[in-house]
Amino acid sequence: MRFRGPLFVFSLLLLTFFFATASSFAIPAFSRQYGTSCTTCHVDYPKLNDFGKAFKDAGFKFPKDDESFLKVPPVMLGAPAQKELWPHTVFPGTIPGLPPIGLRYNQFFQYTPASANNYNPGGSTAGPNVPRTDFESGLFSIFMAGNFGSDIAFWVDDDLSVSGANSNGGLGDGYLKFVNIGRVFKLPTDSLSLRVGQFELDLPFSQARSINISPWDIYTQANIGFSGSQNVNNVFALGDAAQGFEISGGHQYAGYHYSLAIVNQNTSGTSSGAPNVSSPGGFFSDSNYKDIYGRFSYRFNLEKDSASRHEVQAAGATGPRDHTSLALGTFFFKGRSVQRIDGDTGVLTAREPFYRFGGDFSFNYRTFNLFGLYMYGHDDDLLLNSGATGFTPGPAAKFNGGFLEADYLALPWVMTILRYDRVQSSADFLSQSGGVNYFSPVGSTRNRVTPGVQFLIHANIKAAFEYAIRPQQALVYDSNGKALNAFRTNTATGMLEFVY
Amino acid sequence: MKRTWIMVVAVVAMLSFTASAGTISGKVSGVTGESVVYVEAVAGKTFPAPTEKPVIDQKGLMFTPHIVAVEQGTTVEFLNSDKVAHNVFWPSVGGNKKFSKNLGTWPQGEKRAFKFDNPGAVPLLCNVHPEMGGYIVVSPTPYFAVTDKSGNYKIENVPDGSYSVTAWHEGAKNSSKPVTVAGEGKADFTLTK
Ligand SMILES: [Cu+2]
Numbered sequence: 001m002r003f004r005g006p007l008f009v010f011s012l013l014l015l016t017f018f019f020a021t022a023s024s025f026a027i028p029a030f031s032r033q034y035g036t037s038c039t040t041c042h043v044d045y046p047k048l049n050d051f052g053k054a055f056k057d058a059g060f061k062f063p064k065d066d067e068s069f070l071k072v073p074p075v076m077l078g079a080p081a082q083k084e085l086w087p088h089t090v091f092p093g094t095i096p097g098l099p100p101i102g103l104r105y106n107q108f109f110q111y112t113p114a115s116a117n118n119y120n121p122g123g124s125t126a127g128p129n130v131p132r133t134d135f136e137s138g139l140f141s142i143f144m145a146g147n148f149g150s151d152i153a154f155w156v157d158d159d160l161s162v163s164g165a166n167s168n169g170g171l172g173d174g175y176l177k178f179v180n181i182g183r184v185f186k187l188p189t190d191s192l193s194l195r196v197g198q199f200e201l202d203l204p205f206s207q208a209r210s211i212n213i214s215p216w217d218i219y220t221q222a223n224i225g226f227s228g229s230q231n232v233n234n235v236f237a238l239g240d241a242a243q244g245f246e247i248s249g250g251h252q253y254a255g256y257h258y259s260l261a262i263v264n265q266n267t268s269g270t271s272s273g274a275p276n277v278s279s280p281g282g283f284f285s286d287s288n289y290k291d292i293y294g295r296f297s298y299r300f301n302l303e304k305d306s307a308s309r310h311e312v313q314a315a316g317a318t319g320p321r322d323h324t325s326l327a328l329g330t331f332f333f334k335g336r337s338v339q340r341i342d343g344d345t346g347v348l349t350a351r352e353p354f355y356r357f358g359g360d361f362s363f364n365y366r367t368f369n370l371f372g373l374y375m376y377g378h379d380d381d382l383l384l385n386s387g388a389t390g391f392t393p394g395p396a397a398k399f400n401g402g403f404l405e406a407d408y409l410a411l412p413w414v415m416t417i418l419r420y421d422r423v424q425s426s427a428d429f430l431s432q433s434g435g436v437n438y439f440s441p442v443g444s445t446r447n448r449v450t451p452g453v454q455f456l457i458h459a460n461i462k463a464a465f466e467y468a469i470r471p472q473q474a475l476v477y478d479s480n481g482k483a484l485n486a487f488r489t490n491t492a493t494g495m496l497e498f499v500y
Numbered sequence: 501m502k503r504t505w506i507m508v509v510a511v512v513a514m515l516s517f518t519a520s521a522g523t524i525s526g527k528v529s530g531v532t533g534e535s536v537v538y539v540e541a542v543a544g545k546t547f548p549a550p551t552e553k554p555v556i557d558q559k560g561l562m563f564t565p566h567i568v569a570v571e572q573g574t575t576v577e578f579l580n581s582d583k584v585a586h587n588v589f590w591p592s593v594g595g596n597k598k599f600s601k602n603l604g605t606w607p608q609g610e611k612r613a614f615k616f617d618n619p620g621a622v623p624l625l626c627n628v629h630p631e632m633g634g635y636i637v638v639s640p641t642p643y644f645a646v647t648d649k650s651g652n653y654k655i656e657n658v659p660d661g662s663y664s665v666t667a668w669h670e671g672a673k674n675s676s677k678p679v680t681v682a683g684e685g686k687a688d689f690t691l692t693k
Contacts, residue, residue: 035561036629036631039628040561040629064584069560071560312584318587318602319585321628
């Protein structure tokens with residue numbers, strides 16, 4: 001595990017941060033097609049309001065009467081009457097009348113207190129030196145999404161550049177979604193849809209559409225066992241993009257919702273250096289085994305007025321608004337993490353089963369939203385046997401944690417945020433206690449309170465600030481157990497972002 | 501024969517009526533699109549309450565028509581033709597924030613009415629679709645007109661006399677000028693934003 005130096009961890013977390021915030025996003029393409037503002041679908045972009053959730057569920061269409069809202073008529077790829085000829089013709093579809101493109105750029109400014117560098121004991125420069133202040137370019141991303149007719153929705157987003165360079169850019173989500181495919185089987189409306197491609201798992205709270213500058217720590221938590229006694233090196237994180245397919249049904253804005261995804265086995269646990277050797281190149285996965293993710297949630301809309309309760313948005317005295325609601329959900333992920341190890345008899349492959357399991361809730365009242373998530377992670381551990389001819393079970397590597405967040409839209413253009421993130425990993429703790437600290441200005445010790453505030457300068461331009469407050473840490477203690485060279489890795493981050 | 505007589509009498513009556521009333525016409529320039537021109541209140545003169553009830557529709561996330569001119573005291577009906585919920589409110593009437601009003605939200609196909617008793621421009625907004633905008637221009641007199649796209653207007657049936665005439669355009673400063681109507685009056689306006 002010699003790769004787990006501080007610089008490595010630091011860069012890994014930094015990368016995770018950018019990747020995790022990189023996928024899907026608000027789509028000005030829809031603004032253009034429908035001639036409407038971001039706020040039709042977003043509370044504080046990219047967070048969706050109830051209407052935005054219904055728009056997404058419907059396959060990027062207005063839930064009812066979509067055509068009457070389109071300002072740019074779609075281009076016909078076949079006259080509608082061609083349907084009658086099918087299968088003797090290509091089934092007629094449409095493409096958006098304007099190229100459905102949205103763009104996003106953001107940049108950061110970060111401030112870290114001087115004491116953050118105290119983790120380099122005695123002025124040593126063993127670890128990374130963190131500058132007090134730093135200007136950072138963020139993402140430049142392109143988003144393309146819409147509907148091809150016949151309720152086939154598409155989404156592709158790609159980071160053209162990350163951190164001012166193109167080397168880290170990559171595909172976020174790219175998929176086709178066959179909305180309401182259940183009608184083929186005469187199932188109730190919206191009870192079965194199919195999504196195929198690369199996508200963010202159907203997380204209780206989408207990391208891709210999170211308004212936070214830093215991602216929720218639990219979504220970026222990898223499970224890397226305690227060096228020496230646990231051969232667990234699973235860099236899978238719940239917020240990662242997955243390739244495969246997903247069936248889903250129900251709605252995000254009312255009642256039940258479920259999804260079940262079959263995705264590639266997570267093979268990123270392999271490391272290219274000895275004793276591990278890399279997985280075969282050219283494939284996403286190296287076995288027929290597939291990982292599985294499932295989610296079920298139920299949302300209770302609590303409006304007193306029953307007519308309003310069953311609408312996409314509740315009718316308030318001063319206009320439509322999000323429902324007062326309580327949503328409860330549960331999710332699980334089951335997979336295997338692959339490691340290859342040079343044994344005495346050649347390369348041995350360890351496939352370590354792991355699972356993630358959790359629950360979530362979200363309560364909404366007007367523009368106040370309180371939500372949280374708890375997750376437990378468990379990785380089976382396979383250790384090389386004494387003869388290095390195979391594996392024998394070792395102690396499992398476990399972690400748990402989650403977050404609690406309150407969002408309050410104080411004014412239509414001012415969002416206030418208070419969140420608490422916590423990840424408790426014994427392996428992380430053990431791995432760090434003897435060596436360098438698990439440090440990063442953006443990921444850090446996995447225990448923090450993060451107040452934030454965001455201002456929509458225009459509906460598509462946002463200035464966001466957050467301040468991550470972390471407990472005091474130390475690497476060295478004196479004989480009385482008193483911390484020496486204590487430090488905090490508090491971080492203030494400002495972001496300026498625009499979509500167009 | 502009898503009918504012909506009635507016709508003749510009617511035509512003569514109309515001619516004599518129009519003889520004492522004229523028109524105000526002209527052009528509003530400096531801006532593009534429709535403007536509204538109206539005759540300001542005439543001291544000591546009242547007008548019968550208007551009976552017409554114009555309808556403003558919310559359709560495809562737009563107020564249609566975009567600009568409606570009405571006489572003071574007119575009841576305007578707001579229709580929602582969309583399968584999404586809207587809301588209609590205005591932050592002021594003639595710049596006076598005391599006359600702000602929120603009509604709320606109502607389902608597709610239904611209407612809600614409001615009587616406009618104060619003169620001036622009423623900016624119509626929807627608080628879920630901030631891009632939606634429309635205007636009602638409440639004229640203090642029954643003498644008003646919406647210009648065509650190139651700014652030409654004609655206000656008919658204005659009794660002979662001296663008036664102050666105001667031109668309004670979305671986002672521009674109002675401009676007023678005195679006009680004397682004796683059969684025909686002319687008033688051109690150049691508005692600036
Ligand atoms: Cu509206």
